[in-house]
Amino acid sequence: MTTTAAIDAVGLVKSFGQLRAVDGIDLDVHQGEIFGVLGPNGAGKTTMLKMLATLLPIDAGQARVFGVDVAREPHRIRQLVGVTGQYASVDEDLTATENLWLFGKLQGLRSADARAAANRLLGQFGLEDAANKPISQFSGGMRRRLDLAASLITRPPLIFLDEPTTGLDPRTRGQMWDTIRGLVAEGSTVLLTTQYLDEADQLAGRIAVIDHGRKVAEGTPDELKTSVGNSTLQLQLAPDADQELARQIVRKVAGAEPVLTPESGRMNVPLDTADRAADILIGFRQAGVPIISVSVSKPTLDEVFLAITGHGAEDDEGLADDYDPDPAANDEAGAPTDSALEVQ
Amino acid sequence: MSIITAEPLQPLQPLQVVDPAVAVARTRPRNSPAETISQTLSMAWRALKKMRRNPEQFFDVTLQPLLFTAMFAYIFGGAISGNVSSYLPLLIPGIVAQTVLTTCMASGVQLREDLDKGVFDRFKVLPIARIAPLAGPVVADVVRYLIAASLTFVMGLIIGYRPGGGVFGVLGAIALSIFIGWSMAWIFTWIGTIARNARSVQGISMLILFPLTFLSNAFVPVKTLPSGLAEFVKINPVSHLVSATRDLANYGTITSEVGWTLLAGLVVIAIFAPLSVRSYRRHM
Numbered sequence A: 001m002t003t004t005a006a007i008d009a010v011g012l013v014k015s016f017g018q019l020r021a022v023d024g025i026d027l028d029v030h031q032g033e034i035f036g037v038l039g040p041n042g043a044g045k046t047t048m049l050k051m052l053a054t055l056l057p058i059d060a061g062q063a064r065v066f067g068v069d070v071a072r073e074p075h076r077i078r079q080l081v082g083v084t085g086q087y088a089s090v091d092e093d094l095t096a097t098e099n100l101w102l103f104g105k106l107q108g109l110r111s112a113d114a115r116a117a118a119n120r121l122l123g124q125f126g127l128e129d130a131a132n133k134p135i136s137q138f139s140g141g142m143r144r145r146l147d148l149a150a151s152l153i154t155r156p157p158l159i160f161l162d163e164p165t166t167g168l169d170p171r172t173r174g175q176m177w178d179t180i181r182g183l184v185a186e187g188s189t190v191l192l193t194t195q196y197l198d199e200a201d202q203l204a205g206r207i208a209v210i211d212h213g214r215k216v217a218e219g220t221p222d223e224l225k226t227s228v229g230n231s232t233l234q235l236q237l238a239p240d241a242d243q244e245l246a247r248q249i250v251r252k253v254a255g256a257e258p259v260l261t262p263e264s265g266r267m268n269v270p271l272d273t274a275d276r277a278a279d280i281l282i283g284f285r286q287a288g289v290p291i292i293s294v295s296v297s298k299p300t301l302d303e304v305f306l307a308i309t310g311h312g313a314e315d316d317e318g319l320a321d322d323y324d325p326d327p328a329a330n331d332e333a334g335a336p337t338d339s340a341l342e343v344q
Numbered sequence B: 001m002s003i004i005t006a007e008p009l010q011p012l013q014p015l016q017v018v019d020p021a022v023a024v025a026r027t028r029p030r031n032s033p034a035e036t037i038s039q040t041l042s043m044a045w046r047a048l049k050k051m052r053r054n055p056e057q058f059f060d061v062t063l064q065p066l067l068f069t070a071m072f073a074y075i076f077g078g079a080i081s082g083n084v085s086s087y088l089p090l091l092i093p094g095i096v097a098q099t100v101l102t103t104c105m106a107s108g109v110q111l112r113e114d115l116d117k118g119v120f121d122r123f124k125v126l127p128i129a130r131i132a133p134l135a136g137p138v139v140a141d142v143v144r145y146l147i148a149a150s151l152t153f154v155m156g157l158i159i160g161y162r163p164g165g166g167v168f169g170v171l172g173a174i175a176l177s178i179f180i181g182w183s184m185a186w187i188f189t190w191i192g193t194i195a196r197n198a199r200s201v202q203g204i205s206m207l208i209l210f211p212l213t214f215l216s217n218a219f220v221p222v223k224t225l226p227s228g229l230a231e232f233v234k235i236n237p238v239s240h241l242v243s244a245t246r247d248l249a250n251y252g253t254i255t256s257e258v259g260w261t262l263l264a265g266l267v268v269i270a271i272f273a274p275l276s277v278r279s280y281r282r283h284m
Helices: A045-052 A074-078 A096-106 A111-124 A140-151 A170-185 A197-203 A221-228 A243-254 A276-287 A301-309 B020-026 B033-053 B055-081 B084-115 B119-125 B132-140 B142-158 B166-194 B198-214 B227-235 B237-251 B256-282
Strands: A007-016 A019-029 A034-038 A060-065 A081-084 A158-162 A189-194 A206-211 A214-219 A231-237 A259-261 A266-271 A291-297
Touching: A007 A045, A019 A045, A019 A060, A019 A206, A019 A214, A034 A045, A034 A170, A034 A197, A045 A060, A045 A158, A045 A189, A081 A140, A081 B119, A096 A111, A096 A140, A096 B033, A111 A140, A140 A170, A170 A189, A170 A197, A189 A197, A197 A221, A206 A221, A206 A301, A214 A221, A214 A301, A221 A301, A231 A243, A231 A276, A243 A259, A243 A266, A243 A276, A266 A276, A276 A291, B033 B055, B033 B132, B033 B142, B055 B084, B055 B142, B084 B132, B084 B142, B084 B166, B084 B198, B084 B237, B119 B132, B132 B142, B132 B166, B132 B256, B142 B166, B166 B198, B166 B237, B166 B256, B198 B237, B227 B237, B237 B256
Parallel strands: A034 A189, A034 A206, A081 A158, A158 A189
Antiparallel strands: A007 A019, A007 A060, A206 A214, A231 A266, A231 A291, A259 A266
16 A cells, blocks of 8 residues: 655745745655754755745645645645744743643634643643743743644644754753654654754654755765764864875775865864774874874764765855844744744 | 443553544635634634733723823813813714724734734644634724723713713614724734834824824814815714714714714725735735
8 A cells, every 4th residue: 555645845946036945855755754854054944844834835846745735725734734843833921721722722623622632732741830821931942842732732644843952952852852753653744854963863764955945965864874974083184294195095094085175184084983083093194194183073964064065064154044034032042033924 | 340342442542643644534625614703713812811911902992081081071172162061972972983993003003013923823824714813803802992982981971971872872882883993903904914013003003093083073073174174074984983973872863874884894894804814824
């Protein structure tokens, strides 16, 4: 039996004036998986997600969610998806219970059922003690949990999570990960955007890497990491070092292609195992290549980017992912603000 | 005691399994009118909760009728009608119209502030009628129109107004004012959806409200006005509201003015409710 894809998108395009925020992205998300969309700020992750969630019109291309066309039947799509953004989209003037009750009522639950759903979710998300407190007294993590709970009232089969752990402390982050795994265990499909490779690694079965509105790589976390190595050796060559010789040694000893910045003499080498670092250093010593500093680190998003696109993840500040001419104050510590409203 | 059945025990399976095929089959292409009304009432509930938690929202509907009634009566009463008590039957319906319209303006400003909040992102992604988030606050504001209109009459009674239309005339006048407030609110709702921020809603609304209320028969008899102005005053819907309210409250009669006022209200809704929804949709 073949199952319909949870998301089947072909050639999605969204432009804001001259800027093509999403520039022809294809996505194929299977039912019951966690699909990670990885990319730096400004890559077009949020814009893509908003198109799929009917929050932004699709300029070109086509998207289907469980076989339902997003552009043609937005009302049906809204019955199938839950969306949790980078910010908490709950009502500050209502209590947690009132928020969930209202969202339940709006989705056609009877008053008593909406109340039951609210209480069940508050229990499930560890918010029962704060059920009747105003949201203004909630911590960032509590808001995020409430926001996720609000997306789950009608158990949508597809859940969009836009950077669900940005700005959260490590413990809350781990709790959020457990919750997300729980959703999938219950049969939901999750599309998750993140800036963190380790988050995608922990959660996602498959990952698409997005850069400048294009998909630059796709695969399982293992496949992606293999392309950058399991760890990276970072070397600072001395100014008088023979950079070409160093490159050849790395190729010969580690069988890997180093990423060299000739001006600064910095060299990054992807490694299968950290042990390889010693071999390279011995090779340098024997050939007389002087080095200033050396370190070994786990691959970062930046290195995935460096390996895949040839430029770093922080290059993209000029491209606002969340095209937002009027960033509203956001009380979550340093979390990026975002408002679908401002996108015109 | 327990009865053993062949069916598996539900509580042993705490996880509710989500089945996409079932979920897709359950989706409906659009909201029914009954669902739209239910969603609007839920949004009205939200607006009422917010009003109760932010009592300063009631300042305009309580202080303005009290202050303006007394102020206008004592300042203009002698000049326009010879004395205060003979000015009151002319003035009170005028103040009712003015306060109700000012209250409408607040609806637009509050909607604009509300639209900027994160919770509207969620409203947009919920399968609800696009008119519900706009109509909800408008429905809830009926409470504010009721307070504004009633307090104006109460203040009038305190300073010596004796409406000839009796209780039913006054209640009719209040009901008509609420209807007009409710319909005019759609103009300001529309402004709320097109303006950049709450401050500009306030500015635009003032520009509309001041001519509408002062270039009407709300505070002065039309016969004292120059002819060009008098023509405008006669077609101004606010004048019809004020005349209808006067007829109801002072004489207890339902005149053609009531009909014109209702018609004006319906026309405003027919134009501005669709405009508001269209503009709200486009904001997405």
